[in-house]
Amino acid sequence: MSDAGTHATGYTAQVLPPTARPTAEDFSGLAGPDVIWEDARWCRFTERTDLHEVRYLEIHENDRVVALAPLLLTRKAGGLLFYDPPRLAGTAGAMAEPELLEPADQERWSKLTGALPADRADHYPSLTLATFGTHHGVAHPPHRTPAQRLAVMAALPGLLTDAAAELDCRSSALLYVGEPAAAEVDRTAAGAGYAAALLGAEGVYHLAESSWEAYLAGLSSRRRTRLRKELRDYEQSGFRTVVRSGPEAIDDEVVALQVAHRAKYGLPGGDHRVRRDFDGIREELGESCVVLGAERDGRLLGFVLCLRTGEALFARTAGFAPEAQGCYLALTYHEAIRWAVEGGIRRIHYGMAAYEAKFARGCELQPRWGWFAFHGPDADTYREVLSLQSQSIERRLERVGAPATAVPSRTPSPGADR
Template identity: 30%
Template structure:
């Protein structure tokens, strides 16, 4: 959005999506929330019926376009000019919403969604969109790890004796296997690491193409290369895995990894590469937190993360049934992540 003198006052990514789009951009898939454990659904009165109705409704929309603002893994999708007052922010967002809804009407889009907002991070979005008839629903969580320790031993002391022993065994096994971790910038991203990323993508059923992935790396180097940290695990010169982080001041945002799945589970590559080594570096550099994005919630929280809800705002004006089912889904998600947090945030549990 531009101001009266042409200056940028608000920016947000927005896409016209359909069933061929990345699943993280397609409401017919990210609103299904089919990873919710049955125990959490059963604990919510009417939960199973509400999710069945919601999923049935979404199946009918699979072939229809949607308009989506937000990008998976890029939390806080609205940027505001620093000079705007709270009222001006709300006005600018209202105009942006008008524009998005006009685009949806022109494209015969069935759903309009704003998505991947960390809960309580943007009060303007929450107020403006809900007043306009959007329903708020948790579609997952960002696994957030505050770095509050002055040493790795301090990190370990937050776990039960059983979990500490397990982590120490994993660190020791990694070292004894002759694996080392190198730190690089974005220049490390090339065909070698792209091959590892493709293994990771294929494991989760995602489309993978080496040439396109390497081209994506070139764009990353051009646009955000200065903010990237890449940790690469090697054994005898061979890359076994990598993980990327975007640095935003004192915060690291984990992005995409890659793994050689033939390396074997006995070297504990995942935990050392994604958690133990980056945590030690983060402590030494005064990083305040690391965000590990969505998915693998139990695993990430077992290593110290806490879940922060990621919200979608779905236009439901005039559709009370859809709004009601989304509200039930939101309660189920809150129940789910409250349970996970309780299981992993109390000292003495492991």
Template identity: 30%
Template sequence: MGYDWLRARSATIHGEPCFLGISDQTGNAVLGMPGYITDDSSHPGYRPAEFLLDELQDEDVEAQPGGQAVLADLRRRLASLNSGRSLVFGAPGRMGGVGYSARLSPAARVEAMNFAAAEAEKRAADASADMICWVYALEGADYALDRALRTRGYARISVGADCHLPIEWASFDDYLHSFSAKRRWSIVRERRKFAEAGVMIERHGPEVLGPELAALELQWRHKYGRKADLIETVSDYRELQENVGDALSVFVARQHGRALGFMTFINDGPVWWARFPGFDYSMTPQIYLYFNLLFYHPIELAISEGISSISYSMGSYETKCSRGCRPRHFLAYVRTPGDPSLAADLELVDRVQRRRFDRIDQKYAGHGKG
């Protein structure tokens, strides 16, 4: 699945591929990771000057002594790095990207990762990269990565969260009754309004991806300031169809035959990973398309199919957590040869982000109470 996903989506990063593989003395592969040389023209999720501070606002740092001044200084320094080039290790779709041989012991993984990091630093120097980053690593998921990079002096920074939904219910009614009475009433009303509007959701494979859904994805991308065009988006769909195939599920909402929105999920064994959506923003919001398309319908199917969890990635944290998700930190490990003190100063971002997600988690720990 990892190889297929990389073939299908690497071009969306708009960076120069710089994949790294480590072999043992007998030539057997022990570690591999996708990397990209990125610059100001690359996807913002893989440009450190964007993703390191993207979710932070002035009000988020008000409680920190001198926080606003530090944040302003960080923005200035990130913007002024000489080349704008970075070496970024991670997979497309804001996913971590280190793979290890199953036969490696924990200690051998650390050793291999340390060797890989040394090689990465040489490549960054050769590319005149101002920053080296390992991005979107789920906290606690990769001990070897954490140990090797922290030992080498990398700063560890929370740059967002994966909104993770464990599927713990025997039925949708059980899911519904896990909420407070107020939230339960809201969900029932949102499902009723959706049904009364005559909107139906159907599950498809990647074959349904084409110009009709691409137009909806473009509306979503343009709303959030992302540049994309129809021809490029349809071309990206063909790559998914060719390389990912049946591992991709596409939920499409239609009203009287017209597509109003869609949501894609990668099927990874017992886990679903939410990927890109698309919406018709000209419709009235009273039908609650977002909640039914992203949550209620997929969750109902996931329960019936024995799925263990759904990961909804980054963004809209309060909304996602109000429907049962829990935030898991996405980490970036950062080294800045172009400005050696910058990585340490970025730890302000980590402190603020952790408080933010702790606050959201506590607020919705009872699935939408409050």
């Protein structure tokens, strides 16, 4: 066990050895948390990856463990894009939409990204504080107050810097932090040499009703009309919804749909990788699995895989056959909400992207921020790219109608023209 340093905040941190596998018995914050991505079982699933090395940062205050943070160590390019800082910075896609920038900024983006080496080799190994699920993954003991948790989050940039140096990393990032922690993290991250970027927003649907009828009655007339039309089209197309829970819910039909879905959209991972990932979820989190399926004539043509905690549902992945055209919205939103509201669920976490569809159907879009540090000769290029990248996602959310409150380092000075 090594010491990642002590800071003026009074917190110390230790990078646990590669063989360390913290359990809920070791650390109470991992025992049945409300957020599935902080659960010890999710840690076990993440550890099964062969694309990153999983380590843990144990944070102490006065010799007491007050938080546990997951670390993803990437030795070379080729890790999962959303957790690979050198590739995540400057790659257009879900977290960078340069086409939304002004023409001059688009030209600048093209020039900067064109100058970066394709393999980004100068910035590996790279260290990310985050977990799969696009969440920071930091777990706190249940008795800690909101203020105490915020103080720990604010200490993380400095502690991560020390951990990255200890592991001989040339870049590092703290990813997927939402409010209120984002503003606190940003204040210390800027001083530690990190550049902030808005990565996107998570769509979260809040449910206060306990019946489908009460839910419908609470919608605006416009949304209720849209919902009824989409459900009517779904049913008239011959679809019916089936819901299965437990490890048996992930069967060969689900696997085949996911493989075909990924191939259709050019996503990495064929049959072997999909089966391996689903086997991991089934074996580590099987009792929390919920699969909502769209069936027609006895065939499963679409599904959404969710993971359940006490009162929350977390959408993990989905897959649809070509014949399932038109059932995505009805299944993912309306049928999922119908099942959730009648089953005691109070929140559905839909993940990031597809902002227009989520916002139009009542999701709250909760911004997710990241902070990046690069130490190679082109570090300034990365910082400028990240600024443009953040600006593009800020504009995306503004266009949707759900602008993100900027963190302090991204707040324009009075009179500044961004």
